[in-house]
Structures are given as C-alpha cells and as structure tokens.
Amino acid sequence: xxxxxxxxxxxxxxxxxxxxxxxxxxxxxxxxxxxxxxxxxxxxxxxxxxxxxxxxxxxxxxxxxxxxxxxxxxxxxxxxxxxxxxxxxxxxxxxxxxxxxxxxxxxxxxxxxxxxxxxxxxxxxxxxxxxxxxxxxxxxxxxxxxxxxxxxxxxxxxxxxxxxxxxxxxxxxxxxxxxxxxxxxxxxxxxxxxxxxxxxxxxxxxxxxxxxxxxxxxxxxxxxxxxxxxxxxxxxxxxxxxxxxxxxxxxxxxxxxxxxxxxxxxxxxxxxxxxxxxxxxxxxxx
Amino acid sequence: xxxxxxxxxxxxxxxxxxxxxxxxxxxxxxxxxxxxxxxxxxxxxxxxxxxxxxxxxxxxxxxxxxxxxxxxxxxxxxxxxxxxxxxxxxxxxxxxxxxxxxxxxxxxxxxxxxxxx
Numbered sequence: 328x329x330x331x332x333x334x335x336x337x338x339x340x341x342x343x344x345x346x347x348x349x350x351x352x353x354x355x356x357x358x359x360x361x362x363x364x365x366x367x368x369x370x371x372x373x374x375x376x377x378x379x380x381x382x383x384x385x386x387x388x389x390x391x392x393x394x395x396x397x398x399x400x401x402x403x404x405x406x407x408x409x410x411x412x413x414x415x416x417x418x419x420x421x422x423x424x425x426x427x428x429x430x431x432x433x434x435x436x437x438x439x440x441x442x443x444x445x446x447x448x449x450x451x452x453x454x455x456x457x458x459x460x461x462x463x464x465x466x467x468x469x470x471x472x473x474x475x476x477x478x479x480x481x482x483x484x485x486x487x488x489x490x491x492x493x494x495x496x497x498x499x500x501x502x503x504x505x506x507x508x509x510x511x512x513x514x515x516x517x518x519x520x521x522x523x524x525x526x527x528x529x530x531x532x533x534x535x536x537x538x539x540x541x542x543x544x545x546x547x548x549x550x551x552x553x554x555x556x557x558x559x560x561x562x563x564x565x566x567x568x569x570x571x572x573x574x575x576x577x578x579x580x581x582x583x584x585x586x587x588x589x590x591x592x593x594x595x596x597x598x599x600x601x602x603x604x605x606x607x608x609x610x611x612x613x
Numbered sequence: 614x615x616x617x618x619x620x621x622x623x624x625x626x627x628x629x630x631x632x633x634x635x636x637x638x639x640x641x642x643x644x645x646x647x648x649x650x651x652x653x654x655x656x657x658x659x660x661x662x663x664x665x666x667x668x669x670x671x672x673x674x675x676x677x678x679x680x681x682x683x684x685x686x687x688x689x690x691x692x693x694x695x696x697x698x699x700x701x702x703x704x705x706x707x708x709x710x711x712x713x714x715x716x717x718x719x720x721x722x723x724x725x726x727x728x729x730x
Contacts, residue, residue: 334719368621391699391701392701457694458692462683462719464681465680469679469680530690533689533706534704535706540689
C-alpha cells in the first residue's frame with residue numbers, strides 16, 4: 328500500500344502543483360469565473376491520458392516503441408513554451424496590479440489570454456497522466472485479492488494526497504498579496520520551466536538525438552534525486568544529482584533568458600518600481 | 614473555450630504527425646538488440662552484458678498478464694511503460710564501461726543490472 332501511495336503521489340504532484348498555482352492565479356487577478364478553462368483543460372487531459380493508456384496497451388510495434396517518447400517530448404517542450412509565455416505575460420502586467428488596481432486587470436486583455444491557462448492545466452495533467460492510468464489499471468485488475476484492495480487504497484490515497492497538496496498551494500497562493508503571489512509564482516514557474524527544459528534536453532540525449540549524457544558532477548552523496556526531499560525538488564525545480572553538461576547549460580540558459588522576460592524591472596526596462604502609487608494615466612484606463 | 618479545444622486537438626495532430634518521422638529514425642537505426650523479460654515481479658535475466666561505447670536497443674517483454682511495468686534508470690533519463698503482455702523497444706545511448714541498474718518504477722524490488730564493457 329505504501330509503495331503505490333508514493334508512486335501515485337509522485338506522479339500527481341506536479342500536476343497538482345500547477346493546477347493549484349493556476350487556480351490561485353485566476354483568483355488573484357479576479358477572474359475566478361474563468362476556472363472552467365482550467366477545469367476543462369484538466370478534464371481533457373484526464374480523457375487524453377485514458378485514451379493514451381488504452382492506445383499504448385492496444386498498439387504494438389514502432390508506434391508503441393516511439394510514440395510515447397515523441398508525445399512526452401512534445402508535452403515537455405509545449406509546457407515550457409506555455410509557462411514561458413505565462414511568466415512573460417505576468418511580468419509585463421505586474422505593473423498594472425498595484426494598489427487599488429490590483430484586482431482590476433485589463434479585463435479584455437486578460438480574458439483573451441485565459442484559454443492558454445487551460446492549456447497549461449492540460450499539459451500539467453497529461454504529462455504523467457497516461458503512466459498513472461496504466462499503473463492504476465494494473466492495480467484494478469488485482470481486486471480479487473486483499474493485497475489488491477490495499478494497493479488500490481494506497482493509489483487512491485496518493486491521488487488524494489496530490490490533490491491536498493494542490494489545494495494547499497491554492498489556499499496559500501490566494502491569501503498572499505498580489506505582488507507577493509506574482510513574485511513567488513513567477514520565480515517558481517521560472518525554475519519549474521527551467522527544470523522541464525533541462526529534462527527535455529536530457530531526454531533528447533537519452534534517445535541519442537543530442538550528443539553526450541555523461542554526468543558532469545555527482546551530488547547524490549549530498550542529496551539524492553531518487554527519493555524524499557531530492558525527488559520532491561526534482562519535480563519542483565528539476566533538481567538532478569547527476570546532470571549532464573548539456574542539461575546544466577540548458578538550465579542556465581533558460582534561467583537567464585526567461586528571467587529577463589519574467590522580471591523586466593530587474594533588467595532596467597519595463598515596470599517602474601514606485602510601490603503603490605497609482606498613476607492617473609493608469610487609473611483612468613480602468 | 615473553443616480555442617482550448619482546438620489547440621488541444623492541434624497538439625494531438627502535431628504529435629500524430631511526428632510519430633512516422635520518429636519511426637523513420639528508428640528504421641535507420643541498426644543497433645544491437647538485447648532482450649529482457651519481466652514476470653512475477655522480477656526481470657530475467659537479472660544481469661545483461663552490452664558493449665560499451667555503442668548504442669543498443671533494450672527489448673523488454675512484460676509477461677505479466679495484468680500489471681504494467683515501468684522500466685526506469687534515472688541517470689540515463691529512461692522511463693518507459695511496458696503494458697501487461699506487451700513488448701516494447703527502448704533505445705539506450707552509448708554507455709561508458711560500468712554497471713547500470715534498471716528498476717521497475719511501479720515495483721522497485723524488480724531490478725536488472727546492465728553491465729557495459
């Protein structure tokens with residue numbers, strides 16, 4: 328039971344984290360009614376995961392050998408693109424969310440972009456979705472024995488655990504001030520996307536599509552990425568105990584490039600940093 | 614809402630379009646195949662030998678009638694589900710000499726050592 332709990336919790340953790348952030352984000356910008364985009368994106372991803380699980384079980388040959396890898400790569404890089412876009416968008420609009428204006432973001436502009444938030448939810452859930460479906464499916468077929476039932480209970484508890492984590496992120500995120508929330512999630516999304524980007528590069532190396540792959544260093548004596556805190560950090564910010572040179576380069580290049588997009592005020596252009604003073608020009612726009 | 618559905622569909626179409634391409638890559642690849650069988654919560658053989666410095670294809674057959682396995686080696690960034698009763702080919706990049714332990718991520722007790730020499 329313990330083992331199945333851990334497997335499902337780990338597979339569900341990233342999805343729950345992203346969903347928690349996205350729901351909290353909508354609450355923060357005063358667009359709670361747009362939650363349906365996220366819910367629809369998540370629901371579509373569950374359907375897609377089940378379809379993919381069935382497809383993987385039914386197909387054989389090259390399609391089954393390579394298909395899941397190709398899909399995994401598309402989802403990883405798609406998620407990186409979406410998260411980058413979202414961080415950039417938040418960075419650009421952070422200045423409009425100060426003081427009295429904080430809940431009144433340019434509605435037309437926002438609603439135009441919110442369907443993308445649904446896509447973030449889709450990729451977040453779909454990324455580990457098919458695997459989780461196949462794993463749970465295996466558990467369901469063993470229900471004739473007592474151990475089968477306890478394993479299934481463990482799996483269900485894992486799903487609940489992941490959902491609770493997502494809910495805590497949502498509740499915590501909703502209560503932060505808008506500025507703190509944006510700063511915290513921008514930073515988190517920056518590292519999450521850097522980790523995903525680096526993981527995508529690592530997979531390309533693993534398939535032999537990019538050269539290299541030997542570890543550049545080994546910090547597993549300090550923090551192993553196989554379990555506990557290390558595995559948590561692996562899911563959250565892409566921590567690797569033994570990264571390859573290209574993975575490290577990808578991580579750093581992404582952090583630098585996307586960091587400039589996410590935090591324009593740090594780089595001298597964009598948002599003026601004058602606290603809560605609302606400029607008349609901006610106030611009149613609302 | 615419609616855009617979300619459309620873009621999800623587009624994503625699926627893009628993925629489907631990429632599969633034949635990947636298939637061509639696979640067809641060109643004439644790497645040696647190494648076979649591995651999983652049944653009763655264990656791999657057999659428990660140890661495999663491969664040539665160091667050469668990519669190879671790990672052909673994994675899951676003989677369990679009901680449970681899927683997930684062949685995993687974190688260091689090699691390999692994570693591949695093999696559904697019940699199915700055979701899946703896993704491409705592995707050229708390895709430096711050494712021992713690489715692969716586990717079933719759904720059942721960590723099942724392990725196989727791959728020795729590159």
